[in-house]
Amino acid sequence: MAQSFFGGVHPDDKKSATRAKPIETLEAPAEVVIPMSMHIGAPCKPLVAKGDTVQLGQRIGEPGGFVSAPIHASVSGTVKAVEPRPSSMGGKVLSVVIENDFQNTISGEVKPVADPGGMTPEELVEVVRNAGIVGLGGATFPTHVKISSALGKADYVIINAAECEPYITGDHRTMLERPEQVIGGATLLAQCFGVDKVYIGIEANKQDAADVLNREIAKTGAPVAVEVLHTRYPQGAEKQLCQAISGRQIPSGKLPADAGCCIFNVSTACAIYRAVYEGMPIVSKVVTVSGSGVIEPKNLECPIGTPVAKLFDACGGLREDTYKLIMGGPMMGMAQYDTEVPVGKGTGCMLAFAGDEEQYVSDPQCIRCGKCVGACPIRLEPIFMYKYLMKGDRETFEHKLHGMDCIECGACTYICPARLPLTHAFRMGKQQVQADRMAAKARAEAEQKKEA
Ligand code: SF4
Ligand code: SF4
Numbered sequence: 001m002a003q004s005f006f007g008g009v010h011p012d013d014k015k016s017a018t019r020a021k022p023i024e025t026l027e028a029p030a031e032v033v034i035p036m037s038m039h040i041g042a043p044c045k046p047l048v049a050k051g052d053t054v055q056l057g058q059r060i061g062e063p064g065g066f067v068s069a070p071i072h073a074s075v076s077g078t079v080k081a082v083e084p085r086p087s088s089m090g091g092k093v094l095s096v097v098i099e100n101d102f103q104n105t106i107s108g109e110v111k112p113v114a115d116p117g118g119m120t121p122e123e124l125v126e127v128v129r130n131a132g133i134v135g136l137g138g139a140t141f142p143t144h145v146k147i148s149s150a151l152g153k154a155d156y157v158i159i160n161a162a163e164c165e166p167y168i169t170g171d172h173r174t175m176l177e178r179p180e181q182v183i184g185g186a187t188l189l190a191q192c193f194g195v196d197k198v199y200i201g202i203e204a205n206k207q208d209a210a211d212v213l214n215r216e217i218a219k220t221g222a223p224v225a226v227e228v229l230h231t232r233y234p235q236g237a238e239k240q241l242c243q244a245i246s247g248r249q250i251p252s253g254k255l256p257a258d259a260g261c262c263i264f265n266v267s268t269a270c271a272i273y274r275a276v277y278e279g280m281p282i283v284s285k286v287v288t289v290s291g292s293g294v295i296e297p298k299n300l301e302c303p304i305g306t307p308v309a310k311l312f313d314a315c316g317g318l319r320e321d322t323y324k325l326i327m328g329g330p331m332m333g334m335a336q337y338d339t340e341v342p343v344g345k346g347t348g349c350m351l352a353f354a355g356d357e358e359q360y361v362s363d364p365q366c367i368r369c370g371k372c373v374g375a376c377p378i379r380l381e382p383i384f385m386y387k388y389l390m391k392g393d394r395e396t397f398e399h400k401l402h403g404m405d406c407i408e409c410g411a412c413t414y415i416c417p418a419r420l421p422l423t424h425a426f427r428m429g430k431q432q433v434q435a436d437r438m439a440a441k442a443r444a445e446a447e448q449k450k451e452a
Pocket of ligand 1: 375376377378379380381382405406407408409410411412413422423426
C-alpha cells in the first residue's frame with residue numbers, strides 16, 4: 001500500500017447507503033437553470049438571449065478570461081430567461097434558464113476528435129477548454145489551465161479516486177460502471193504529458209473498483225497503474241495524495257506542479273474521455289443524494305442546472321424533521337437554504353440531515369486536549385489559530401501560525417471533543433486576511449497615484 005501522510009481522521013464513511021446503488025439517470029426536468037459561474041475564475045458571458053432556441057451541448061456561455069471555462073446547454077429547448085438566480089454559493093448568479101423541449105436535439109458543435117491517438121498536448125488542451133472541463137471533484141478549477149501550466153513541469157500525473165469524504169459514492173460507482181472512460185481518460189493524459197504511467201490513487205475501502213480498473217488496464221495495456229491507499233481523511237486532498245503516491249511534499253504556498261505533479265479527479269478524467277471520443281462537453285453530473293433526511297439515498301446522473309429539489313424528489317423526498325441541507329460532503333460541503341439551487345459542475349453530493357444528529361454547542365470551550373493538532377494533515381496548530389482569530393489577531397494567524405496554509409479539510413472540527421467551529425473560523429479568517437491584503441494593495445496604489 002502506498003505511503004501515507006501526517007495527521008488525518010477516521011470518520012465513519014457512511015457510504016453503505018449508496019455504495020451498492022448503480023448510477024440512475026434522472027429524468028431531465030422541465031426547466032434547467034444554468035449559472036454563468038460554475039468554476040474558479042472569471043464568470044462566463046451569456047451567448048444567448050430570451051427566446052433563443054438551444055440544442056444539447058451548444059455553447060451558451062463564453063469564458064470571461066483565460067482562467068474560465070465555457071458553459072453549454074444541458075438540454076435542448078428555448079431560453080426562457082437570462083437573469084440572476086439563487087446560487088449554491090449564496091446570493092444570486094446570472095443564469096440562463098432553458099425550457100426543456102424533451103427532444104434532446106444534439107448540437108452540431110458536438111464532434112468527436114477524428115484521431116485521438118495523434119493529438120498533440122496543445123490540441124488536447126483546446127478540446128478540454130472547449131468542453132468546459134473543470135475539476136469535477138469540487139475544486140472547479142479550469143482543467144485546460146491546469147494542464148497547460150503543468151506541461152513540461154509534471155513528471156507525475158495522478159488521478160484522484162480517493163473519494164475520502166463520508167457519504168459520497170459517485171466516483172466509486174463511476175469506476176465500477178465506466179472503467180473504459182476512467183482508463184481512457186488517464187491514457188489521454190499520459191499521452192499529453194509524455195509520461196510512462198499515470199497513477200490512480202484509490203482508498204482501500206474501494207478495492208472492488210481497483211480490481212475493475214486493473215482488469216481494464218490488463219485488457220487494454222493502458223499506461224496506467226492503480227495505487228491502493230490507506231483509508232484516512234483527507235486522503236483525497238491534493239497535497240496528501242501527492243505525498244502518498246509520489247513521496248513528494250508540496251511546499252507552503254506552492255502548487256502540485258511545483259513538485260512535478262499534476263492531479264485530476266477521476267470524473268474529470270472521464271469528462272476528458274467523453275470530450276475527445278464523443279465530443280460531448282460537460283452537460284451532466286453524477287450526484288450522490290444521501291444522509292439521514294433522505295428517504296431512499298441514491299446515485300443520480302442529472303443535467304447541469306437541475307434544481308436539487310428534483311434530486312430529493314427522485315429519492316422519495318425528505319423526512320419531515322430534516323434540519324440541514326449540505327451541498328458537498330459533510331467535512332467540506334456548504335449548507336444550503338434553498339432547494340431550488342441548481343446542480344453545478346462541482347456538485348458531487350447533496351446531503352440532508354434529520355432527527356437528533358445535530359451536535360451544536362452554544363458556548364464551546366477548548367479543553368486543551370491537543371487532538372486538533374494531531375489531526376491536522378498540514379501540521380498546523382488549530383487550537384492557537386482559533387484563539388488568535390477570536391482575539392482578532394490576524395497578523396499572528398497569518399504569519400506565525402501559517403493559517404493561510406489551512407486547506408479547510410474539517411479534520412480538526414471533526415475530532416474536537418468541545419465542538420469548536422474551528423474550520424468555519426479558519427475559512428472566515430482566511431477571507432478576512434485576503435480582504436486585508438486587497439485593502440492594503442488598494443491603499444498603496446492610491447498613495448502611489450497621489451505621489452505621481
Ligand atoms: S481545517 Fe485547516 S487547521 Fe483544521 S485540520 Fe484541516 S488543514 Fe488543519
Ligand atoms: S481539539 Fe478542540 S478542545 Fe482539543 S485542543 Fe483542539 S480546539 Fe481545544
